[in-house]
Amino acid sequence: VKTHAKRALRDLLAFLAQFEYAPHLPTSIAKDFNDRVNLSAHGARNPRRSESTFSLEPHTTYSLSDLFAAMPPSDLPPYPTQEVTISDEQDQPPCLPQTCEWSTYHPLLTDALHSLLLCHCLIQTSAKELLRHTYMAARLVRLADGYPIFQASRSPARSDWVEVLRRADNSWLQLSASWETLCTPAPLPFFYDSLSSKVKPHVGPSQKEYADAAASLINGGPTNPTAEEEHRQRMREHDQVILDALDDERVCDEHTFRAAIVAREKRAERDRAVAAAANGTSSNNDPTTTNNNPGPKRWADEDDKEYPVCTARATAIAQWVLHAPVVTNTTRRKKRPKKAGAKVKEGPNGSIQKPSLENTAEPIDT
Helix, strand or coil: CCHHHHHHHHHHHHHHHCEEEEEEEEEHHHHHHHHHHHHHHCCCCCCCCCCHHCCCCCCCEHHHHCCCCCCCCCCCCCCCCCCHHHHCCCCCCCCCCCCEECCCCCHHHHHHHHHHHHHHHHHHCHHHHHHHHHHHHHHHHHHHCCCCCCCCCCCHHCCCCHHHHHHCCCCCCCCCHHHHHHCCCCHHHHHHHHHHCCCCCCCCCCCHHHHHHHHHHHHCCCCCHHHHHHHHHHHHHHHHHHHHHHHHCCCCCCHHHHHHHHHHHHHHHHHHHHHHHCCCCCCCCCCHCCCCCCCCCHHHHHCCCCCCCCCCHHHHHHHHHHCCCCCCCCCCCCCCCCCCCCEEECCCCCCCCCCHHHHHHCCCCC
């Protein structure tokens, strides 16, 4: 397993080496590119570059494979930042930055990054190093949304990776936020002005929800969300269920799409029941949360019989992560080279005889 995973990892790194990443791309270059795309979409032929980008200093670019090396570049922006890990409603977006992160886009880039993480799971990479690769992959996934030309592509590897994170123990990687939050598309730096007047940059819990949650933790009591907050939470979960169903490679028609949504909604209901039982609370609208002893989870209980949510690959990798013993020193030992000049002779019965000094001695001319 580890041998094939290492070969797959080598091929994925060779694929990622074809693309580039700029940690500090000037914002004016990104804006100029977006303007030229818009002009081309409206019928303009061969739109020229803006003269304001000619006098800019050259920026540094790295190959994507260099970001996953043992020693990554040292001038990368910090990630994850507080703005990424804490979702909050902001009245005004931050000031327009002078530089931004940018990467080459490819429709298979998102799937390749998640496949790379799955390979590290099979190789049994240490949790500390895997956490670094995980944050690096999330950094690039945020940039690989294809805007303004491509739409988001389906990624079966992403669905399997999210399922592995869900089934694995919480003490395995200890991510600072959920995978959906870490992979939220980065805000376009040249749209900050329009965001302040039209839409808010991020939809998440409000300050009041954070205050109520903090007060409940300090006082030691359970949280009691209002009906409006529960409705907003259910709507966010429903939207995420639809996105997960679209990422499922087994969805090929309307019937399988509906079956995938129903199966994921049932699993979300079970998760809410277990969470409510662990917190000692229950919902009046959900009768399944009244059971305070849900019992141990089993692998067969996770998936519905009509339409399994988890794929066979995700189940196998999750079992490998949780139960496979760590195997080290899997490299083969090199064979010792044979000594030059040693001749092997066969005996009368076909047995091998070692060369003797009498047979190997040569006469010396006098």
